[in-house]
Amino acid sequence: MKPLLIALAVALYSSDELFAAQPEPQTLRCELAVIGGGSGGFGAALAAARLGVDVVLVERGDQLGGNSVRGGVNVWEPVIGATSFPFELYQRLKRQTNTVGIYSMGRHQSTFDPAREAYRYPGGETVIDSKRNYLDTLKRHGLAHANLHGVVFEPEAMSDAMLALLKETGRCRVLLRTKFKDVTMSGGRVHSVTLQKVEFTGNRSTTVTQTLVADYFIDATGDALVCAKAGCEMMTGQEARAQFNEPGAPEKATARVNGVTQIYRVARVAKPAVEPLPEGIPTNCWWGKTFPVAQISQSPNGDLIVNMLPTMEGTEFMQLGYHKAREECQRRVRAHWHDLQTRCDEFRGYRLDWIAPQLGVRETHRVVGEYVLTQNDLDAGLSGPKSSQGIPYTATLMNPATPPAARGAAQALGQAHRAHRLA
Numbered sequence: 530m531k532p533l534l535i536a537l538a539v540a541l542y543s544s545d546e547l548f549a550a551q552p553e554p555q556t557l558r559c560e561l562a563v564i565g566g567g568s569g570g571f572g573a574a575l576a577a578a579r580l581g582v583d584v585v586l587v588e589r590g591d592q593l594g595g596n597s598v599r600g601g602v603n604v605w606e607p608v609i610g611a612t613s614f615p616f617e618l619y620q621r622l623k624r625q626t627n628t629v630g631i632y633s634m635g636r637h638q639s640t641f642d643p644a645r646e647a648y649r650y651p652g653g654e655t656v657i658d659s660k661r662n663y664l665d666t667l668k669r670h671g672l673a674h675a676n677l678h679g680v681v682f683e684p685e686a687m688s689d690a691m692l693a694l695l696k697e698t699g700r701c702r703v704l705l706r707t708k709f710k711d712v713t714m715s716g717g718r719v720h721s722v723t724l725q726k727v728e729f730t731g732n733r734s735t736t737v738t739q740t741l742v743a744d745y746f747i748d749a750t751g752d753a754l755v756c757a758k759a760g761c762e763m764m765t766g767q768e769a770r771a772q773f774n775e776p777g778a779p780e781k782a783t784a785r786v787n788g789v790t791q792i793y794r795v796a797r798v799a800k801p802a803v804e805p806l807p808e809g810i811p812t813n814c815w816w817g818k819t820f821p822v823a824q825i826s827q828s829p830n831g832d833l834i835v836n837m838l839p840t841m842e843g844t845e846f847m848q849l850g851y852h853k854a855r856e857e858c859q860r861r862v863r864a865h866w867h868d869l870q871t872r873c874d875e876f877r878g879y880r881l882d883w884i885a886p887q888l889g890v891r892e893t894h895r896v897v898g899e900y901v902l903t904q905n906d907l908d909a910g911l912s913g914p915k916s917s918q919g920i921p922y923t924a925t926l927m928n929p930a931t932p933p934a935a936r937g938a939a940q941a942l943g944q945a946h947r948a949h950r951l952a
């Protein structure tokens with residue numbers, strides 16, 4: 530009798546009605562609750578569900594994929610070993626037209642050659658390269674700039690592919706537009722989490738509160754929000770060198786965190802023009818000496834994805850808070866795009882088409898775990914130049930404030946085949 534019951538339960542979970550918008554009970558139960566449906570949360574939920582675990586995945590947005598979908602990043606670099614879920618997603622997306630492609634590096638301001646190029650590109654460029662395949666993206670470690678490849682995808686299609694893979698397990702309930710709010714502890718463990726969902730009927734909205742009880746919880750919020758509510762010790766900014774013995778850390782702790790980027794997309798237009806600036810937005814860069822450089826990626830449908838490096842410094846973001854920072858970043862997007870169009874003729878054939886619904890936040894808080902991964906761990910796994918030298922390669926070259934000596938060193942590193950494309 531038992532196998533029949535299990536089979537029935539799986540069949541019920543698999544049905545469309547139960548997967549999505551059923552009226553949900555006030556208390557949900559599962560074996561594993563994954564909070565946050567970005568790349569990390571998706572991977573955790575899929576792996577567990579395929580192992581037979583009963584999973585609930587909670588995501589506050591209306592799509593899965595987090596930074597890589599709602600933040601507009603739209604690219605990933607599979608690197609060696611990425612032959613499982615990333616490859617499955619890639620194959621899924623390949624079934625549709627213009628939803629995924631393999632990129633190669635295009636122009637880059639650090640490799641500007643006046644003999645071949647009309648002007649210095651305003652950052653770095655990646656272009657869809659039909660001669661490349663997924664295998665090329667796996668050979669990343671220690672390659673020259675020209676041989677770096679990654680996957681670029683359309684965000685909606687990626688979220689749909691993620692949802693489809695989870696649904697096919699028959700063991701994962703996905704709660705979209707559902708926000709994690711708090712934890713209830715019992716005996717030093719998280720017993721349950723409180724969730725809030727806003728439901729709309731016509732122009733009226735109601736907030737539905739739910740409790741999710743689980744045997745295990747995974748915090749995949751990117752900001753360690755569940756850990757913070759559970760009372761874990763948190764840290765932010767740069768620690769002093771002595772704390773973890775990291776050679777790249779400053780001598781004294783600082784509040785500095787990585788910058789945030791409001792990614793935007795531009796689409797082709799028939800009639801080239803410089804788009805007028807909305808009222809109240811200056812033509813100059815009011816937050817820095819010059820407009821930031823950008824990583825500009827060709828998307829599978831032909832749009833360009835513009836990733837400013839960055840739109841706002843991390844410390845300013847932390848001071849302003851998410852909503853004010855996003856408002857300000859959207860103004861900066863307009864000014865940045867206007868500047869690109871004014872300076873570079875090639876961008877006049879595009880118009881601003883989309884601003885990512887979520888700010889691309891690279892760093893906020895971290896958990897002080899029983900073991901903290903450090904630069905030394907990363908370096909131990911690398912041959913050749915170490916992470917502190919290699920990782921900022923492209924950033925260093927593209928940053929106009931980089932002193933000439935550091936620029937020369939970074940260039941040499943690039944030539945020594947240690948290029949890491951900047952996120």
Ligand SMILES: Cc1cc2nc3c(=O)[nH]c(=O)nc-3n(C[C@H](O)[C@H](O)[C@H](O)COP(=O)(O)OP(=O)(O)OC[C@H]3O[C@@H](n4cnc5c(N)ncnc54)[C@H](O)[C@@H]3O)c2cc1C
Pocket residue numbers: 564565566567568569570587588589590593594595596597600602604605606707708709710749750751754789790792836888889890891951952
């Ligand atoms: C601007 C930018 C550019 C990047 N460029 C690249 C690149 O070129 N190549 C590359 O490989 N990587 C790049 N990255 C890194 C990559 O995007 C991230 O490493 C990856 O998206 C992290 O995934 P994650 O699941 O850990 O976090 P996230 O993507 O941040 O996902 C966290 C999820 O949790 C959800 N969440 C948060 N709080 C709550 C809550 N209270 N309740 C419910 N859900 C919640 C969020 O909505 C989100 O969906 C870039 C990142 C940024 C910000």
